[in-house]
Amino acid sequence: MTTVPTESPRKSAWIPWVFVGGMLIVVVVNAILIVVALKSWTGLVVPKPYERGIHYNEVLEAQSRQDALGWTVKAGFEPIGGPLDGRIVLTVTGRDGAPLSALRVAAARLVRPVEVIPDVPLAFDYVGDGRFVAHAVLPRPGQWDLKATLHNGGDAYVLSERLFAR
Helix, strand or coil, X not given: CCCCCCCCCCCCCCHHHHHHHHHHHHHHHHHHHHHHHHHCCCCCCCCCHHHHHHCHHHHHHHHHHHHHHCCEEEEEEEECCCCCXXXXXXXXXXXXXXXXXXXXXXXXXXXXXXXXXXXXXXXXEEEECCEEEEEEECCCCEEEEEEEEEEECCEEEEEEEEEEEC
C-alpha cells in the first residue's frame, strides 16, 4: 500500500492584511479626534480659573452676604417686535415682599453661554412697582445669561439668570 503525501491546506494570505487595515483605520480615526479636540473650545469659562479657585472662599462670603439681603429677583424676556426683538423685565422685591424701587442696575448685559459672540449691553429703566425694563435685540435665538449688578445704597446683588428667546 502506498500512501500519497497530502498537502496541508494553504493558509490564506489576506488575513494579516485585514488586521493591519483595521488597526490603520483605528489610528486614523484617533488622529482626527485628537486634532478636533485640540482645535475646539477648551471649556474654560473664566480667564484665570486657578486664581479664581484660590479666592473661592471670598466668592462664598459674597454669596452669603447676598443671600442675607433677602431680595427676590425675577427676570424674563418678552418678545415685542419679533422673536428676537423684545424687552428684559426685572422684578425685584425685598425680604418683606415689598417692591424695591431705589435700585440702580449697573453693568447689565446678555451673555451667550453656548458660543463666543459679543455681549448684548442693556440699559434698565425703572417703570414702577419694583420693575425694571431694558430693550434688547438678540442676534440669535436660544439661551442667554443675564448678568447685572443691582445696587441699593451700600448693598449689592450680583444677578446671573438664564433666559430663553425662541
